[in-house]
Amino acid sequence: MSGNEGVRAERLRASALGDDLSFLIARANALSLAAGNRALADVGLKVRSFSVLALTVGGERPSQRELGEFLRLDPSQVVALVDDLQDRGLVVREPDPADRRTRVIVATEAGQALFRRAQRATRAAERELHANLDDEERWALTRVLRRIAYRD
């Protein structure tokens, strides 16, 4: 992508779409996702696999079903993601004592170490993404987005 992307297209911000909340969310997400994947490429992760790792490094012990619900992924997609992370020794599948159907996902030591590196990269990318917001704006944004994202 060229550096001056969208310069000519700026006039379209005056259209019916330019101030539409759903469109702004979509565009902000596209930028955020691209920046995240770029930042994570160094450590061999993508936003998806990073998210799975993030949900398993703190002793959460989520089932694959829970991962899928929280990340809005189909169970079959979770299988593929966990397969990949497990093949690389970053997570393991453990049996759930309470339900033998369920497999609980736990980050290994290597997974935790890689996550820490990855988190430094994504934090830097995030800071860069909204460098022009002050702390209060960031906080207000987080609070309001949480109401939308979690419907509460």
Added chain:
Amino acid sequence: MSGNEGVRAERLRASALGDDLSFLIARANALSLAAGNRALADVGLKVRSFSVLALTVGGERPSQRELGEFLRLDPSQVVALVDDLQDRGLVVREPDPADRRTRVIVATEAGQALFRRAQRATRAAERELHANLDDEERWALTRVLRRIAYRD
């Protein structure tokens, strides 16, 4: 998707990811996109084609290149989108007097009429999506998201 989706997974909101701004944007976008496509199904559009229509109904006369830049789509994807809308008589490609390489996209009467129906549907869906925000919160969200989405 079952109605009680994510109920069990709510505990994962306490994880490293639960308050991450990029993740909240991604999740809000996923909900918004799903709601938008659901609302637009009746009129035979998706969020993508609706967006192209929205950028052509007000006399904007964007080139395909401009559409691609603004919507962050590859030129080849714009071709496919415009092909589809043109085949359905909703937009036409017009020559640009200033540059014979360029094709300018203009909504037809039918395209404008369909857009108005579609916009009513998406507005209802949007209202439902952030029904729990008051006007001031909505405005603050729009303003801050614009800074991220347009980098200004």
Added chain:
DNA sequence: TATTGTTATACTCTATAACTATA
């Protein structure tokens, strides 16, 4: 030489259905 639109192609992501083992 560079750019606009186009075609072709491969790749990733997403959605669906069917299956197994457990509940």
Added chain:
DNA sequence: TATAGTTATAGAGTATAACAATA
């Protein structure tokens, strides 16, 4: 009967490269 995980597969979306016409 219903649920967790798995497999297979098809469809949608995305990215890349090459080309003709024009600048």
